[in-house]
Amino acid sequence: MRHFDDLDRRRFLLTGAAGLAAAALPFRFAYAATPPHRFEHGTFKIAVVSDGFLKVPANVLLPDAPKDELAAQVKAAGESPDDLKPATNITLIDTGSDLILVDAGSGQNFVPSAGKLSENLKEAGIDPVKITKVVFTHAHPDHLWGLADGDTLRFPNADFHVGAAEWKFWSDGDLKQKLPEPMHFMINGAAENLARIQTRVKQVKGGDEIATGVQVLDTPGHTPGHISLQLTGGDGLIVVGDALGHAQISFSHPEWRHGFDTVSGLAVETRRALLDRAAKEKTKLIGYHFPYPGVGFVERKDTAYRFLPA
Numbered sequence: 001m002r003h004f005d006d007l008d009r010r011r012f013l014l015t016g017a018a019g020l021a022a023a024a025l026p027f028r029f030a031y032a033a034t035p036p037h038r039f040e041h042g043t044f045k046i047a048v049v050s051d052g053f054l055k056v057p058a059n060v061l062l063p064d065a066p067k068d069e070l071a072a073q074v075k076a077a078g079e080s081p082d083d084l085k086p087a088t089n090i091t092l093i094d095t096g097s098d099l100i101l102v103d104a105g106s107g108q109n110f111v112p113s114a115g116k117l118s119e120n121l122k123e124a125g126i127d128p129v130k131i132t133k134v135v136f137t138h139a140h141p142d143h144l145w146g147l148a149d150g151d152t153l154r155f156p157n158a159d160f161h162v163g164a165a166e167w168k169f170w171s172d173g174d175l176k177q178k179l180p181e182p183m184h185f186m187i188n189g190a191a192e193n194l195a196r197i198q199t200r201v202k203q204v205k206g207g208d209e210i211a212t213g214v215q216v217l218d219t220p221g222h223t224p225g226h227i228s229l230q231l232t233g234g235d236g237l238i239v240v241g242d243a244l245g246h247a248q249i250s251f252s253h254p255e256w257r258h259g260f261d262t263v264s265g266l267a268v269e270t271r272r273a274l275l276d277r278a279a280k281e282k283t284k285l286i287g288y289h290f291p292y293p294g295v296g297f298v299e300r301k302d303t304a305y306r307f308l309p310a
């Protein structure tokens with residue numbers, strides 16, 4: 001059980017999850033809507049819709065990184081080390097016959113700076129009733145918890161797709177014995193939300209097609225069953241989810257342990273493989289946590305890579 005051995009050593013989970021929980025303040029503030037970022041890819045019409053952003057200190061996101069080097073990377077990204085603000089970018093794929101949402105955002109019970117998907121869909125004139133499929137890259141709060149408002153599903157006509165390994169991971173009845181206490185709110189949230197879609201979920205694996213030209217790509221590590229989506233057309237497009245978590249640091253230092261990766265070594269392998277492939281094949285990427293809208297390309301730089309916004 002490689003990942004549980006790994007997990008035992010995940011000191012981050014203590015600080016990281018506690019930091020996120022502490023940020024979940026019981027108030028919300030007025031929000032100015034963000035218009036969607038629209039473009040066409042092959043036969044698909046894509047819209048990136050903002051769910052807002054998160055807040056996390058750099059040393060929680062990259063707990064093992066050498067301090068000076070981390071500070072330099074944060075500065076290069078134009079961010080403040082105490083207050084990284086990862087965007088939360090939700091991809092909507094219009095295939096002509098399906099409207100596919102990739103992740104559902106944070107909803108109202110996670111952090112006040114996120115959970116804006118519904119407002120932004122409304123402002124954009126996109127009716128949630130018309131969404132036919134929702135694909136979850138993984139079951140962390142900022143991707144999953146927005147699927148319902150109270151007990152009401154926000155996408156009442158959609159089928160839901162989750163990686164089979166992801167479903168299995170969060171369905172493990174002994175998970176609380178295996179993960180540190182500060183992570184238990186994520187286990188509770190996953191249990192509660194996955195139960196809401198239990199009768200309508202399709203468990204998927206790498207190579208499965210969500211729709212013609214929209215294929216599941218296994219990108220495990222951030223969570224054991226994390227998936228991305230790859231789209232045909234041009235040089236390809238990959239909706240990477242959290243397989244690449246930061247538009248500066250995941251590219252320049254893919255080897256640095258990311259504080260919220262569950263299976264750290266595997267997450268590094270996945271990052272390297274994705275970066276290598278996307279650089280070689282000139283694949284377009286959409287990163288969930290890259291600065292909005294998170295669309296761009298990968299270029300080799302020195303011994304690593306860099307992100308080039310489209």
Ligand SMILES: [Zn+2]
Pocket residue numbers: 140142143242288289
């Ligand atoms: Zn995330």
